[in-house]
Amino acid sequence: MLPFINILGFKFASYGLIIFVGIFIGAIIAIFHFSKFFDISKEDIFYAILYGIIGVGIGAKLLYLLTNIPFLIENYQTLNLWNTLIQMLQGGFVFYGGLIGGFLGIYIYSKQFKISFKSLCLILLHVVPLVHSIGRVGCLLAGCCYGMEYHGFGAITFHNSFLAPNNIPLFPMQIVESICNFIIFIILLLTYKKFIKTTKTIGLYCILYGIVRFILEFFRGDLIRGIYFSLSTSQWISIVLIIFGISLFVFEHRKISKKKSD
Amino acid sequence: MEEKKSNGLAIASLVLGILSIVIFIFLSFIGLSWIGLILGIVGIVLSVMAKKKNPTGMATAGLVLSIIGTVLCAMALIACIACVGALGQTAETTRDILTTIY
Structure with missing residues (x-):
């Protein structure tokens, strides 16, 4: 549609541009709205976001490169390896790799400067669906x-x-997933007062996004989706995500009721 | 001693931030934005460490310039050639994409 945008003579990838707009809006909401509920300074949230973004980039790219190792091994005689590597660095990101990398980046920040990892995750998780929605x-x-x-x-x-x-x-697909992610963001926004300091938020996100992704995968037409036992890799990951989300919900619920009974 | 160390980190981040912007301006046309991106990322990490130890103006300048350099280089680079959902991308697909684009 519009893969590149020219600004002042510089050629920007519209995807990269939109992603950074999303990150900027998400960061503002996280820093100025959700930080109020936790004992963490705005500065720390900002730095954690920076570490998280770096983690997302490295994680998404690493997983992409890992998935392409068979291609490189298979074609190393016919390809210009250096050019191919540069081209692979330019394109290709794996969302789930980015998600893991992002949380790893935040974990490193929390360990390095002794800040609660759980609180940082809870703050930033609220804006993940919004950034994802804009990214689509x-x-x-x-x-x-x-x-x-x-x-x-x-x-x-x-x-x-x-x-x-x-x-x-x-x-x-892109519009539907964008709307679904925005609805998840609204749901998290509506429930944050109830769940804000519990891992139920993480559970809720995992369940909702898992369900959305699982259903939408049936309507995707791009690429070969890595089908295993009639389901795509993303659908298998979604199932794991949903189970993880439900178990977090149950675990947190039991913890709270145990506290109440004590 | 600690102050000297954080000052060194701040200077390094400032230099890396400037370098990443310079690379974006002069080398992004020939597809070398990824070098600026790596320098910018290192600059961000160093400036955050410097600011945590000793929040000086130089560390702040290093942080701002590194963020600008990283964002500019990333925007020139990330074209979403295949922002695949999961591990679904295969060698076959990569070959198709690379031959289509390049």
């Missing part, structure tokens, strides 16, 4: 993460995309 708009502009062929309401047709199939009406 970037996907729409770049033309990646597109849906399957679809002729119903809201179908999107790309004409000059080098990623999505051109001139074929597609399911508006």
Whole structure:
């Protein structure tokens, strides 16, 4: 749709631009709104966000490179390895790798400067779906993460995309996932007063996003989705995420009722 | 001694921040933004460490410049060629993408 934007003669990838807009808005909400409920300074949250972003970049990229090792091994004789590595550095990120890397970055910050990891996670987790939601708009502009062929309401047709199939009406995957993520953000926002200091927030996010991702995967049309036993890799990860979320909910609920009975 | 160390970190972060911006301006056209990105990231980490030990103006300047350099280089670099959902991307797909684009 619009993979690159020219600003003052510099060529920016619209996906990168949109992602940073999302991170900026998310950081402002985390620093000025959610920080009030925890005993952590605004400065520490800002630094933790920086560490988290670095972790996201490294984690998403590392997992992407790891998944491409078979390709490099298979084709090392015919490829210019250096050029291929540079091209791989430029493109390709794995969301779940980014999620793990981001939390790892925050963990390193919390250990380095002795700040509660749980509190930092709880603050930042609230804005993850918002950033993700805005990021999907970037996907729409770049033309990646597109849906399957679809002729119903809201179908999107790309004409000059080098990623999505051109001139074929597609399911508006990016828009639907963006809206779903925004709804998750609203739900977390509505429940934060009830759950703010408990791991129920993490559980709620894992369950909601797991369900959304599991269902939406059926409508995706991009790439080969790594199917194992009729389900894509993302769907298997979503199942793990949902189970993890439910167990967190149950565990926290039992902890609270035990405290009350004591 | 501690102050000297944090001052060194602040200077290093300032230099790295400036370098990452310079690389973005002069070398992003030939696809070398990733060098600026790495320098910017190191600059951010060093400036945060410097600010935590001794919050000077130089450390703040290093942090700001490193963030600007990192963001600019990242925006020039991250094209979402395949922001795949999970480990679903295979060698076959990568080959297709690389041959389509390059």
